Amino acid sequence: MPKKSAQPPPPAETEQPEAPIVEPTPPVDVLYCSVCTFPPEYCEFGSSFTRCKEWLKEDHPDLFDKYYSDEAFQTRIGTLSLEAQTKLEKDTAKKEAKAEAKADAALKKKLSSQVTIRRIERTKRKHVTAIYGLDAFGIDLKKAAKQFASKFATGASVTKNPQGLDEIVVQGDVSDEVLDMIEEGVGVLKGIPADNVEIVEDKKKKGGD
Amino acid sequence: MFKKFSPSTDIAGHTPVKTSVQRSIRAAVLSQWKIESETLEAIWPKKEGLVLVKCREHVSIYTVHGEPIFLQHFDGPFFPTLRLLHKYPYILPMVKVDRGAIRFLLAGAHMMCPGLTSAGGYLPPAEAALPAGTPVAIHAEGKEHAVGVGITKLGTEEMKKVNKGVAVETTTYLGDDLWVLKAL
Ligand SMILES: [Zn+2]
Numbered sequence: 001m002p003k004k005s006a007q008p009p010p011p012a013e014t015e016q017p018e019a020p021i022v023e024p025t026p027p028v029d030v031l032y033c034s035v036c037t038f039p040p041e042y043c044e045f046g047s048s049f050t051r052c053k054e055w056l057k058e059d060h061p062d063l064f065d066k067y068y069s070d071e072a073f074q075t076r077i078g079t080l081s082l083e084a085q086t087k088l089e090k091d092t093a094k095k096e097a098k099a100e101a102k103a104d105a106a107l108k109k110k111l112s113s114q115v116t117i118r119r120i121e122r123t124k125r126k127h128v129t130a131i132y133g134l135d136a137f138g139i140d141l142k143k144a145a146k147q148f149a150s151k152f153a154t155g156a157s158v159t160k161n162p163q164g165l166d167e168i169v170v171q172g173d174v175s176d177e178v179l180d181m182i183e184e185g186v187g188v189l190k191g192i193p194a195d196n197v198e199i200v201e202d203k204k205k206k207g208g209d
Numbered sequence: 210m211f212k213k214f215s216p217s218t219d220i221a222g223h224t225p226v227k228t229s230v231q232r233s234i235r236a237a238v239l240s241q242w243k244i245e246s247e248t249l250e251a252i253w254p255k256k257e258g259l260v261l262v263k264c265r266e267h268v269s270i271y272t273v274h275g276e277p278i279f280l281q282h283f284d285g286p287f288f289p290t291l292r293l294l295h296k297y298p299y300i301l302p303m304v305k306v307d308r309g310a311i312r313f314l315l316a317g318a319h320m321m322c323p324g325l326t327s328a329g330g331y332l333p334p335a336e337a338a339l340p341a342g343t344p345v346a347i348h349a350e351g352k353e354h355a356v357g358v359g360i361t362k363l364g365t366e367e368m369k370k371v372n373k374g375v376a377v378e379t380t381t382y383l384g385d386d387l388w389v390l391k392a393l
Pocket of ligand 1: 042
């Protein structure tokens with residue numbers, strides 16, 4: 001390595017112009033509710049108040065007391081009439097019930113969704129594997145495709161099927177392995193009940209196409 | 210403005226902002242907000258490019274590292290996002306709505322005069338009156354953190370006098386479709 005020549009001495013501090021150094025004001029670190037994402041003082045207006053309170057009691061008991069102790073009630077109500085507060089609480093409860101019903105419906109839909117692994121014959125020896133329906137379980141298709149590509153050291157991409165819906169196509173016949181991966185919940189492939197997955201065969205029709 | 214907002218359909222495109230334009234935006238923000246240039250530099254370092262995210266209806270969102278920091282409607286004043294305002298609560302003058310108005314605000318409503326002039330509300334005193342068209346932090350009775358960002362439609366003294374109709378138009382609020390987007 002070439003030897004570096006001696007560094008010039010650093011400029012003397014005293015030669016600096018005398019400007020007061022203003023430090024940036026540090027940001028306020030605001031706590032957000034891990035259930036509804038609001039600052040916890042606003043959870044009472046959200047649609048998950050019961051769960052928000054459970055979280056706060058568990059993770060920040062001091063704040064829980066600050067907001068929800070009997071003594072805090074009057075401060076919280078402020079200038080709102082008791083009547084209006086009662087109405088507000090009713091509304092919140094209604095909102096919560098609605099959100100729960102919606103979440104239930106979404107869960108039911110999810111549990112009745114089907115993942116299809118299709119083994120598609122391209123030629124006598126070549127196959128591709130098309131996996132449809134992972135997104136219904138909240139799985140990011142691009143990430144899943146990447147995972148398949150690296151696991152099988154082959155090509156995998158997200159493409160639209162003839163119905164115009166996104167599916168993952170992996171080169172080669174990996175249908176059994178994909179089923180195993182889903183059953184084991186490897187990587188991003190979590191939360192799919194094994195009963196909701198089926199493998200189907202797509203044989204090339206004789207003399208077809 | 211962001212009651213219903215979906216990035217896939219409402220964003221027209223991302224464009225890096227030209228250096229000369231960035232300079233004028235920086236100057237505008239420094240003059241419109243109560244913020245030291247050092248603090249703005251910490252939020253948006255000069256060497257970091259600002260990205261303009263163009264949205265429908267002449268709404269512009271400006272991001273640094275993908276994080277939305279300013280909003281603008283047409284060529285109006287710059288608004289901080291609510292998340293940025295939470296970090297630097299003093300950068301905008303504040304008004305406060307009473308507890309009864311909170312749930313309307315969280316449903317995306319504009320704020321009416323009575324919600325600000327009632328006992329639970331707050332408007333600056335006459336000597337610190339704000340003219341119409343001022344970006345403000347919307348606080349709420351009994352709460353520490355701002356619940357929204359808006360723009361005055363009337364001067365604050367006029368709000369007290371007239372005491373009816375829209376006082377502050379809500380630009381963005383807690384739980385709207387911009388709130389949930391931490392990166393664009
Ligand atoms: Zn919450």
